[in-house]
Amino acid sequence: MSGFYDLASLTKPLVTAPLALAFLDLEADRRWALGFHERESPLTVRQLLSHSSGLPPWRPFTGEPVAAQLRREVPDHPLLRSVTPGPITYSDLNYRLLAELLVMETGVPFPRLGAASGLSPAPWAAAPVVIPDAADAEAWRLATDRPLPARDPRLPHDANARAGMLGHAGFGTTAPQLRAALARWVAAGWPGRMAVEAAADGPRTRWGLGLQVLFSGGGWFGQLLSKLPRGLGLRVLEDSTEAPPSPAPPQDPDPGPPSGWWFHLGYTGPALFYRPSDQSCLALLVHRRGPAGGLLEVEALRARRWAALARFVGQCEE
Numbered sequence: 001m002s003g004f005y006d007l008a009s010l011t012k013p014l015v016t017a018p019l020a021l022a023f024l025d026l027e028a029d030r031r032w033a034l035g036f037h038e039r040e041s042p043l044t045v046r047q048l049l050s051h052s053s054g055l056p057p058w059r060p061f062t063g064e065p066v067a068a069q070l071r072r073e074v075p076d077h078p079l080l081r082s083v084t085p086g087p088i089t090y091s092d093l094n095y096r097l098l099a100e101l102l103v104m105e106t107g108v109p110f111p112r113l114g115a116a117s118g119l120s121p122a123p124w125a126a127a128p129v130v131i132p133d134a135a136d137a138e139a140w141r142l143a144t145d146r147p148l149p150a151r152d153p154r155l156p157h158d159a160n161a162r163a164g165m166l167g168h169a170g171f172g173t174t175a176p177q178l179r180a181a182l183a184r185w186v187a188a189g190w191p192g193r194m195a196v197e198a199a200a201d202g203p204r205t206r207w208g209l210g211l212q213v214l215f216s217g218g219g220w221f222g223q224l225l226s227k228l229p230r231g232l233g234l235r236v237l238e239d240s241t242e243a244p245p246s247p248a249p250p251q252d253p254d255p256g257p258p259s260g261w262w263f264h265l266g267y268t269g270p271a272l273f274y275r276p277s278d279q280s281c282l283a284l285l286v287h288r289r290g291p292a293g294g295l296l297e298v299e300a301l302r303a304r305r306w307a308a309l310a311r312f313v314g315q316c317e318e
Helices: 008-023 045-049 066-070 092-106 110-115 135-143 175-187 190-194 221-225 298-317
Strands: 171-173 212-215 234-238 258-265 271-275 280-285
Touching (some): 008 092, 008 190, 008 258, 008 271, 092 110, 171 175, 175 234, 221 298, 234 298
Antiparallel strands (some): 271 280
16 A cells, blocks of 8 residues: 555654754743733743643644634634633644644744755655535635635645645655655654653543553554564554444543543544653544445444454454
């Protein structure tokens, strides 16, 4: 198999977080630089990396500053909801602002900065598997009168990234290309710097500076990965099937203890796992299109990932 994959939010740990750790002060208050003049609490790079800034999950990228967008009321929608600083809220806006700070600090366009990762910035020469628009297209129409950006197979699938939103998406890869990029990523020590607890929100969510703790409870991916031997090294698993897998085991409400692995998921399907204790790194390249061409729901996508990981774990146990 030699497909090309839209990495979606894997851009965050593989491109944006390493750049932020390399070029930005984690603790400096960046409220004024980013236009948040009415914000009462500091806004730091540490908060942005760990999704503890209190920004809402999403706003459409129209070229308007995030702070200006947040001053306007928007209709009720899960992606547009208001939140408060402190508790974790996974937000694409955090990484959009990191990209803006990086450009301010370096004077270099973000795609050029990100190309040093070895991954491919959009627009791409090869188009990944196309998946339908999802909730971001609906939220776009609720949040702005500007037309939804036209589709282009050489640009990221979602409306937000098609419009040029940087920092959280916009990079793609083949399996061999990702393997080489991950080797550089691990050798440079970036995942070790990300896998440090920086923010927590109850027992189910703990974020580091770009990666998230993976728990080992029943039905959680850590349950599978905990079976893998030490010294696994670096593995990239590619599975481009569109056949529906068997359902994954249900997730226990109690996530269980940390598995020793950290992770990040991409909306389009790919996933990334890292174990600091032995620097094992496992990447999964799957996509989110179902056999009928539709967008897989979250549970169906979890089942596809679970099936691919379970096959690999089984091979390692033989």
